[in-house]
Each structure stands twice: as C-alpha cells, then as structure tokens.
Amino acid sequence: xxVVSQHPSRVICKSGTSVKIECxxxxxxxxxxxxxxxxxxxxxxxxxxxxxxxxxxxxxxVEKDKFLINHASLTxxxxxxxxxxxxxSSFYICSATTGATNYGYTFGSGTRLTVV
Amino acid sequence: xxEVTQIPAALSVPEGENLVLNCSFTDSAIYNLQWFRxxxxxxxxxxxxxxxxxxxxxxxxxxxxLDKSSGRSTLYIAASQPGDSATYLCAVNFNKFYFxxxxxxxxxx
Numbered sequence: 239x240x241v242v243s244q245h246p247s248r249v250i251c252k253s254g255t256s257v258k259i260e261c262x263x264x265x266x267x268x269x270x271x272x273x274x275x276x277x278x279x280x281x282x283x284x285x286x287x288x289x290x291x292x293x294x295x296x297x298x299x300v301e302k303d304k305f306l307i308n309h310a311s312l313t314x315x316x317x318x319x320x321x322x323x324x325x326x327s328s329f330y331i332c333s334a335t336t337g338a339t340n341y342g343y344t345f346g347s348g349t350r351l352t353v354v
Numbered sequence: 355x356x357e358v359t360q361i362p363a364a365l366s367v368p369e370g371e372n373l374v375l376n377c378s379f380t381d382s383a384i385y386n387l388q389w390f391r392x393x394x395x396x397x398x399x400x401x402x403x404x405x406x407x408x409x410x411x412x413x414x415x416x417x418x419x420l421d422k423s424s425g426r427s428t429l430y431i432a433a434s435q436p437g438d439s440a441t442y443l444c445a446v447n448f449n450k451f452y453f454x455x456x457x458x459x460x461x462x463x
Contacts, residue, residue: 284451
C-alpha cells in the first residue's frame with residue numbers, strides 16, 4: 239500500500255534556528271502534499287497545500303515566510319520552520335495523494351518539534 | 355468554511371462492548387471521508403475510506419457508514435478490546451481534508 243515517510247520523527251532546536259522536515263512518498267507519485275499542525279489535545283489544522291513544481295497555497299493565518307514549503311519533485315516535499323520560537327513547538331504531519339479525487343490520503347508518522 | 359464535528363469527545367467503556375463514534379459535517383459536497391486512529395504522540399493510521407458514492411465500508415471489527423445528505427458518518431467498533439484505546443479522527447475530503455477534533459476512546463480490561 240501507499241507509504242509516506244516523514245523525517246525526523248523528533249527534533250529539538252534552539253530558538254532562532256531553522257528546522258527542515260521532509261515528507262517522502264515511497265511507492266507512489268504525490269502530485270499534492272499537505273502539511274498539518276496539531277496543537278496539544280487538538281485536532282489537525284491544515285497549514286498549506288503544495289503541488290509539485292508550484293508555490294504552496296497557505297491557509298489563512300499561516301505565515302508563509304515562517305513556514306517555507308518546497309515540493310520540488312513528485313516524491314518529496316519539505317517544510318522549513320524558519321527562526322523557530324518556542325510557540326512553534328508542535329506536532330507536524332504531512333500527507334500525500336496522487337490527486338485523484340477518489341484516492342485516500344496517506345499520512346506520515348509526524349514530527350515532534352520542540353524549540354527551547 | 356467547512357466544519358467537521360465529532361461526538362463524543364471522550365468515551366470509556368468496558369472491554370467487549372460494541373460502540374459507535376459519530377462524525378458530522380456541514381457540506382454534503384464531499385469527495386470521500388476517512389477514519390483514522392492516532393495513538394499518543396504518534397502519526398495517523400488510516401482505518402477506513404468511504405467514497406461519496408458509498409454508504410459503508412467494513413474492515414474486521416470496524417464498520418463505517420456515510421449519509422451524505424444528512425452530513426453524517428459513524429464508526430462502529432464491535433467487541434471492543436483494550437488495544438482499541440486511541441483517539442479516532444474523522445476527516446472529510448472537500449478537495450482538502452478537514453479533521454474533526456477526535457474521540458478519545460479508552461477500553462478498560
């Protein structure tokens with residue numbers, strides 16, 4: 239079945255540094271990838287949608303300069319949290335789809351980011 | 355804006371009980387709906403995917419139904435086990451997935 243690999247699973251970084259999270263579709267071509275953020279005891283909030291080869295579309299309220307998304311190939315999307323601050327600490331999850339409307343979404347295992 | 359609501363927020367049952375988790379959504383123009391399981395600190399595991407043209411899907415002890423016209427889906431878990439304890443999330447595909455807030459299930463031995 240479809241597999242999405244997300245790395246790293248956990249990362250601790252210092253305030254002011256940048257962190258890159260990778261999302262890879264291992265056995266299918268992901269024309270569209272999504273990035274979600276999950277606050278403690280809350281559901282997943284969609285941050286942005288990325289299509290291969292084009293700029294990401296950000297949801298309202300998400301700072302595009304802080305959360306840089308690149309989808310350079312059909313199997314890889316990256317999320318870079320720039321100049322991270324403690325309030326950016328969260329659980330980030332990516333998902334990928336072929337783009338067909340009848341296709342379910344496959345999710346990565348998530349990245350726990352802690353900014354100290 | 356599309357909204358997805360799940361009730362109850364939390365549920366604690368003794369082992370062996372059959373139970374129903376509910377999901378409601380505000381717009382019937384959906385592509386499909388997916389139920390997920392999330393264990394603490396972990397990612398999402400897909401349980402069942404129902405296309406908009408389908409009324410239900412079954413996998414083992416799990417059965418999910420979909421009533422698009424009323425904006426509802428239910429996840430039925432038969433003969434619950436302690437290993438079923440997790441948070442169950444409903445996600446509705448309106449060309450993007452929107453998630454409910456989840457139902458935290460605790461199955462007591």
